[in-house]
Amino acid sequence: MSTTETAVRPRAGASAPEPAARPRGNGLPAAGFLAPFLILYLAFIIGPGLYGLVMSFFDTSLVKPGLGSFAGLGNYAEALRSPDFWSGLWHTIWFTILTTPPLIILAFVFALLADRVKRGRWFFRLAFFLPYILPSAVVALIWIFLYTPELGLLDTGLTAIGITPPNWLGDPGAAMPSLAVTTIWWTLGFNFVLYLAGLQDIPRDLYEASAMDGAGPWQQIWRITVPMLGRTTTLVAVLQVIASLKVFDQMYIMTQGGPNFATRSALEFIYDEGFTNLRTGYAAAASILFFIVVLAVSAIWFGIVRRQQKEA
Known part of the structure; x- marks a missing residue:
C-alpha cells in the first residue's frame, strides 16, 4: 500500500464528515410581503368560489335571504337537461374554434415580420399591441360603429x-364571425408579444449557419423558427383556448346574445340565470359545470406541454 493511499483512506470505524447544514433564514419578512396578496386572494377568489359551490346545492335566489331550501344535485340535473345551457356551451366552443387558429x-x-424589420421596429410593436390595452367597452363601441348597417365604414x-354587405350583427349566420373578427383585432397583440419574445431567444448563429449551407428564408422558417417556437406555440394555444372559452364582454355589449340567441355564450347564460332570472343557486351549478369543461380542456393542453418537455 502506498503512502498516498494510507493518508487518504479514513481510519476504520471513523464516520464520513457530514455536509454543512444550510442556514435557514427567517421567513417572516417573506410571509409579511405575501400576506396582503393571500388575504385578498382568499377574500375575493377562494372564498366566493367555495360559497358558489355551496350555493349550487341550494335553491338560492337574490330576492330571498339565506341559501334557501336544499336542492341537492337538482340544479346540476336541470342544467344538464337544459337546451339553453348546451346551446350556450356550443356557441362558446364555436367561438373558440373561430378565434384560436387565426390568433x-x-x-x-x-x-416574424416585425422581428425582421430593420427600421421602425418599435412602431410595429406598438401598433400591434395597442388594441390589446383598450377596454372591452371601447372595443365594442368601435366595432358597433363599423358594423352599423348602411352608415358603418364596412357597409x-x-x-x-x-x-x-350582410347584416353583420343582425344576421344569425354572420353575427358570430363578426364577433370573432372583433376579438382577433382586439387580442392579437398579446400573442404577438409572446411570439416576439420567443423569436428574440433564437440564436442568430443558427440562421447564419443555415444560410451558409444554402437554406433560403422559407427553409429557415420551417426548419429553425417553427421548431424552436414549439413551446411558445403551445403556451399561446393554451392561454388562447382558455381566454376564448371565457368570452363574455364583447358578446354581451355588442349583441346581448342575439340575434335569436345565436351568440349567447355559456357565461352569458349563467349571467342571465343569476342576475336576470335571479336564480343564483342554479347559475352557480351551471358555472361549476362550465368550470369543469374549462378545467378538462386545460388539463389536456397541459398534458401536451409536459409531453413536449419530456421529449425536449
Missing part, C-alpha cells in the same frame, strides 16, 4: 365597390 397564426406571422366601403 395563433396571425400572431406568429406578424411577429360604406363594400357598397362603393358593388358588394352587398
Whole structure:
C-alpha cells in the first residue's frame, strides 16, 4: 500500500464528515410581503368560489335571504337537461374554434415580420399591441360603429365597390364571425408579444449557419423558427383556448346574445340565470359545470406541454 493511499483512506470505524447544514433564514419578512396578496386572494377568489359551490346545492335566489331550501344535485340535473345551457356551451366552443387558429397564426406571422424589420421596429410593436390595452367597452363601441348597417365604414366601403354587405350583427349566420373578427383585432397583440419574445431567444448563429449551407428564408422558417417556437406555440394555444372559452364582454355589449340567441355564450347564460332570472343557486351549478369543461380542456393542453418537455 502506498503512502498516498494510507493518508487518504479514513481510519476504520471513523464516520464520513457530514455536509454543512444550510442556514435557514427567517421567513417572516417573506410571509409579511405575501400576506396582503393571500388575504385578498382568499377574500375575493377562494372564498366566493367555495360559497358558489355551496350555493349550487341550494335553491338560492337574490330576492330571498339565506341559501334557501336544499336542492341537492337538482340544479346540476336541470342544467344538464337544459337546451339553453348546451346551446350556450356550443356557441362558446364555436367561438373558440373561430378565434384560436387565426390568433395563433396571425400572431406568429406578424411577429416574424416585425422581428425582421430593420427600421421602425418599435412602431410595429406598438401598433400591434395597442388594441390589446383598450377596454372591452371601447372595443365594442368601435366595432358597433363599423358594423352599423348602411352608415358603418364596412357597409360604406363594400357598397362603393358593388358588394352587398350582410347584416353583420343582425344576421344569425354572420353575427358570430363578426364577433370573432372583433376579438382577433382586439387580442392579437398579446400573442404577438409572446411570439416576439420567443423569436428574440433564437440564436442568430443558427440562421447564419443555415444560410451558409444554402437554406433560403422559407427553409429557415420551417426548419429553425417553427421548431424552436414549439413551446411558445403551445403556451399561446393554451392561454388562447382558455381566454376564448371565457368570452363574455364583447358578446354581451355588442349583441346581448342575439340575434335569436345565436351568440349567447355559456357565461352569458349563467349571467342571465343569476342576475336576470335571479336564480343564483342554479347559475352557480351551471358555472361549476362550465368550470369543469374549462378545467378538462386545460388539463389536456397541459398534458401536451409536459409531453413536449419530456421529449425536449
